Amino acid sequence: MDTLVIGIDIGGTGTKFGIVDRNGNVLFSSEMSTRGYDEVADYIETLYNNLLPFIEQIGGKGRIKGIGVGAPNGNYYTGTVEYAPNLPWKGIIPLAKMMQDKFGLPVVLTNDANAAAIGEMTYGCAKGMQDFIMITLGTGVGSGIVANGKLIYGHDGFAGELGHTVTIPDGRYHPGTGKKGSLESYASATGVKYTAIEFLDRDDTPSLLRDIPREQLDSKAVFDAAMQGDALAKEVFEFTGKVLGMALANAVMFSSPEAIVLFGGLTKAGELILKPTKEHMEANLIQIFQNKVKILVSHLKESDAAILGASALAWELQ
Amino acid sequence: MDTLVIGIDIGGTGTKFGIVDRNGNVLFSSEMSTRGYDEVADYIETLYNNLLPFIEQIGGKGRIKGIGVGAPNGNYYTGTVEYAPNLPWKGIIPLAKMMQDKFGLPVVLTNDANAAAIGEMTYGCAKGMQDFIMITLGTGVGSGIVANGKLIYGHDGFAGELGHTVTIPDGRYHPGTGKKGSLESYASATGVKYTAIEFLDRDDTPSLLRDIPREQLDSKAVFDAAMQGDALAKEVFEFTGKVLGMALANAVMFSSPEAIVLFGGLTKAGELILKPTKEHMEANLIQIFQNKVKILVSHLKESDAAILGASALAWELQ
Numbered sequence: 001m002d003t004l005v006i007g008i009d010i011g012g013t014g015t016k017f018g019i020v021d022r023n024g025n026v027l028f029s030s031e032m033s034t035r036g037y038d039e040v041a042d043y044i045e046t047l048y049n050n051l052l053p054f055i056e057q058i059g060g061k062g063r064i065k066g067i068g069v070g071a072p073n074g075n076y077y078t079g080t081v082e083y084a085p086n087l088p089w090k091g092i093i094p095l096a097k098m099m100q101d102k103f104g105l106p107v108v109l110t111n112d113a114n115a116a117a118i119g120e121m122t123y124g125c126a127k128g129m130q131d132f133i134m135i136t137l138g139t140g141v142g143s144g145i146v147a148n149g150k151l152i153y154g155h156d157g158f159a160g161e162l163g164h165t166v167t168i169p170d171g172r173y174h175p176g177t178g179k180k181g182s183l184e185s186y187a188s189a190t191g192v193k194y195t196a197i198e199f200l201d202r203d204d205t206p207s208l209l210r211d212i213p214r215e216q217l218d219s220k221a222v223f224d225a226a227m228q229g230d231a232l233a234k235e236v237f238e239f240t241g242k243v244l245g246m247a248l249a250n251a252v253m254f255s256s257p258e259a260i261v262l263f264g265g266l267t268k269a270g271e272l273i274l275k276p277t278k279e280h281m282e283a284n285l286i287q288i289f290q291n292k293v294k295i296l297v298s299h300l301k302e303s304d305a306a307i308l309g310a311s312a313l314a315w316e317l318q
Numbered sequence: 319m320d321t322l323v324i325g326i327d328i329g330g331t332g333t334k335f336g337i338v339d340r341n342g343n344v345l346f347s348s349e350m351s352t353r354g355y356d357e358v359a360d361y362i363e364t365l366y367n368n369l370l371p372f373i374e375q376i377g378g379k380g381r382i383k384g385i386g387v388g389a390p391n392g393n394y395y396t397g398t399v400e401y402a403p404n405l406p407w408k409g410i411i412p413l414a415k416m417m418q419d420k421f422g423l424p425v426v427l428t429n430d431a432n433a434a435a436i437g438e439m440t441y442g443c444a445k446g447m448q449d450f451i452m453i454t455l456g457t458g459v460g461s462g463i464v465a466n467g468k469l470i471y472g473h474d475g476f477a478g479e480l481g482h483t484v485t486i487p488d489g490r491y492h493p494g495t496g497k498k499g500s501l502e503s504y505a506s507a508t509g510v511k512y513t514a515i516e517f518l519d520r521d522d523t524p525s526l527l528r529d530i531p532r533e534q535l536d537s538k539a540v541f542d543a544a545m546q547g548d549a550l551a552k553e554v555f556e557f558t559g560k561v562l563g564m565a566l567a568n569a570v571m572f573s574s575p576e577a578i579v580l581f582g583g584l585t586k587a588g589e590l591i592l593k594p595t596k597e598h599m600e601a602n603l604i605q606i607f608q609n610k611v612k613i614l615v616s617h618l619k620e621s622d623a624a625i626l627g628a629s630a631l632a633w634e635l636q
Binding site: 073082083129130131145147148150152153154155156157158159160161162164165166167168169177179246249250251253254255256257258284286287288289292 | 572606
């Protein structure tokens with residue numbers, strides 16, 4: 001029987017897990033809450049009990065090569081999760097070691113965007129590419145960079161934080177980091193919301209967004225308004241694409257990827273965001289890089305992508 | 319007898335070449351003009367005739383593993399020099415192939431900043447590092463990025479153009495690229511000159527630099543004035559370090575290097591430029607990257623560095 005891997009994606013709210021084959025088929029999957037466990041050990045115990053029935057159904061642990069885990073602030077080298085602001089456990093957690101002891105299987109861990117990059121390289125649209133950049137555009141902005149066929153972890157395991165690079169010096173404040181002008185402050189769902197608010201407060205331009213109570217104004221509302229032809233909402237996406245395009249141009253001039261793969265909620269805005277992003281990327285590239293780099297949108301099913309990404313790590317286990 | 323390599327550094331004005339041993343000792347070196355040859359073939363012929371006596375002195379071609387060449391816009395994959403604005407030969411030049419045919423030795427080629435990075439990794443202060451970034455601060459700004467122990471060439475061979483990344487959106491115009499706000503527009507010798515002119519034209523602050531005719535005002539003059547305590551000249555370096563530090567922070571959050579190695583004319587300004595660079599780099603890094611990355615200044619002899627960098631490529635030949 002074919003070898004399989006387990007993928008576990010740990011988010012601030014929920015944890016998704018599943019068993020995956022070589023071709024990226026998710027044979028079994030489920031999810032559970034990440035919250036409500038004061039001790040990491042209790043969380044791992046529950047996770048183990050949830051996975052056990054699946055493991056038995058596929059014929060037992062002997063068929064499983066290993067477990068890949070994607071977690072915020074996950075460190076590939078040490079297998080630890082370090083000071084993750086969105087997780088309930090503080091400090092440095094030796095998560096890979098604890099899981100390995102519980103499951104009796106090798107465990108490899110990295111952050112969620114790195115896991116997504118390896119997922120695209122293993123099962124998705126970056127298959128066969130030696131050089132590409134993965135960008136996840138969700139509540140925040142994550143990234144995973146592949147060069148010479150290998151993910152860049154950097155000397156400390158934390159490489160690929162493109163979301164925190166300064167894109168607009170002295171720009172918008174990021175409450176999570178205390179820094180100003182990061183890509184994430186603009187090119188995330190949160191960023192789109194704040195750009196909309198700024199544009200609404202700028203003057204009295206009529207907009208459908210004025211009918212929405214501020215606490216309900218989110219990137220989805222901006223998208224809906226833009227689809228109804230609202231000029232201000234369209235300008236929000238134009239501006240977001242301008243900032244993202246500039247950041248992508250900088251990334252291209254850094255590592256000269258074959259493609260940039262985009263994933264996450266914001267990509268649902270389609271050409272509304274992709275068109276200005278491409279235009280402004282090209283406009284900021286020097287000549288030798290122009291019209292070479294593909295911008296691709298991940299075609300992995302969103303419900304599976306997190307599990308697939310995490311699972312892909314386990315195939316690289318020796 | 320030990321194997322040796324040849325290093326050739328092709329600059330817009332002059333070409334440096336030499337024979338180097340495993341430890342980075344330059345056994346023989348010389349230079350010639352890059353200009354005055356309408357045909358590349360004539361240039362290569364002269365280069366060959368200049369190198370031949372050295373090759374004979376070390377015991378002939380049999381002792382030489384290969385030739386490494388650093389050249390502006392040099393492409394590692396194709397061995398070509400493509401549209402180099404500062405070289406006399408236009409279009410795409412198959413330089414590696416032409417040299418290989420003339421010398422009867424394997425030839426490998428890359429751009430000068432990439433060659434410098436491999437030089438530091440082979441003989442210099444990045445020896446043994448798996449992840450570092452080389453930045454050359456001269457008339458322009460070049461860079462070479464090493465991750466997972468390998469130089470990043472990117473999918474097309476042109477990776478590592480950090481000098482052209484947008485650092486100040488809509489900032490200073492770069493006549494060579496037609497783009498605005500690139501790192502090179504600020505953190506190069508040329509950038510320092512233009513910053514000084516901007517600061518002088520801003521108001522009437524007294525400055526030693528006002529005594530210098532504009533056409534003689536260069537980064538050396540700004541340095542000399544700063545060393546004499548000139549406040550405006552010091553502010554020029556402070557500002558240059560601020561822009562460079564921000565760009566370095568972005569590079570760190572991208573590939574998380576163990577060190578950034580600086581090389582070139584601007585580093586002669588010492589703490590005048592290094593202090594603000596370090597401060598602003600740290601200030602723009604998110605917490606997990608702070609106080610981790612060393613900023614090193616290359617200790618390779620400047621007269622040898624270009625030859626060493628180019629020669630180092632040849633050790634990697636199979």
